[in-house]
Amino acid sequence: MIEVRDVRKSFGDVKALKGVSFTARDAQITALLGPNGAGKTTLLRTLVGLLRRDAGSIAIDGVDPQQDPMSVRRNIGFLTDQFGLYERLSTREYLAYFGQLNGMSKPDIARRIDQVTELLGMEDIVNRRSKGFSQGQRIKVALARTLLHKPRHLLLDEPSRGLDVMSTRALRRALVLLREQGCCVIMATHVMQEVTHLCDDVIVIAQGQSVAQGTPQQLCERTGIASLEDAFVSLVGEEGIVA
Numbered sequence: 001m002i003e004v005r006d007v008r009k010s011f012g013d014v015k016a017l018k019g020v021s022f023t024a025r026d027a028q029i030t031a032l033l034g035p036n037g038a039g040k041t042t043l044l045r046t047l048v049g050l051l052r053r054d055a056g057s058i059a060i061d062g063v064d065p066q067q068d069p070m071s072v073r074r075n076i077g078f079l080t081d082q083f084g085l086y087e088r089l090s091t092r093e094y095l096a097y098f099g100q101l102n103g104m105s106k107p108d109i110a111r112r113i114d115q116v117t118e119l120l121g122m123e124d125i126v127n128r129r130s131k132g133f134s135q136g137q138r139i140k141v142a143l144a145r146t147l148l149h150k151p152r153h154l155l156l157d158e159p160s161r162g163l164d165v166m167s168t169r170a171l172r173r174a175l176v177l178l179r180e181q182g183c184c185v186i187m188a189t190h191v192m193q194e195v196t197h198l199c200d201d202v203i204v205i206a207q208g209q210s211v212a213q214g215t216p217q218q219l220c221e222r223t224g225i226a227s228l229e230d231a232f233v234s235l236v237g238e239e240g241i242v243a
């Protein structure tokens with residue numbers, strides 16, 4: 001479970017987070033919805049302890065990532081917008097390296113590489129070096145790395161960008177499986193269809209503030225609007241300004 005209370009973060013004069021609060025539960029996929037520049041990436045980076053918050057509290061299964069970053073990172077998979085692939089390593093070598101960093105045994109690593117390769121349909125690239133990989137291929141490798149150690153918490157920053165239809169479906173299947181296994185998934189996305197079909201809970205963030213949380217249906221009921229996309233626009237205002 002991830003609990004966030006009144007988290008604030010500025011970069012100089014830019015107030016990226018101005019008070020974000022929510023709870024993301026285990027065995028749920030929680031969408032983080034917000035306009036460009038709303039603070040989603042900043043929030044995710046703060047949750048894993050890559051950025052220091054200025055104020056507020058964060059508890060990941062009760063642990064503050066600022067107090068104990070290593071223990072939090074062992075239990076988290078984080079897909080960022082920067083994939084950080086090593087071009088001279090094959091996908092298999094790259095995944096094995098991260099498996100070792102996460103303290104997995106060799107047989108475990110070999111088994112999991114086979115599983116994520118099948119899950120994400122990566123058979124064609126698992127033995128290729130990543131130099132020259134397409135955007136979709138790069139994101140698959142990064143996703144595989146994120147899933148390899150079966151993290152208790154999964155934070156995904158726009159995971160389906162650049163994926164083709166088959167890969168998007170594979171990603172959704174992988175997330176549903178993780179949810180069944182009790183994983184707490186938070187996913188920043190702009191794809192409303194993904195939210196409607198996949199997500200149990202939605203956090204709406206605008207201008208650095210959390211403005212609403214609920215199931216897609218609850219957000220529609222709250223705004224009196226049938227479509228989630230229109231409800232979202234109503235909640236954040238046409239210009240991304242909180243209604």
Ligand SMILES: Nc1ncnc2c1ncn2[C@@H]1O[C@H](COP(=O)(O)OP(=O)(O)OP(=O)(O)O)[C@@H](O)[C@H]1O
Binds near residue numbers: 011036038039040043
């Ligand atoms: N390192 C930084 N230095 C200065 N400003 C930053 C930095 N990182 C983020 N910001 C600013 O903080 C605000 C929130 O940015 P963030 O990337 O978190 O938004 P986002 O919701 O992820 O946006 P998008 O949907 O466009 O990816 C923006 O105004 C951005 O310009």
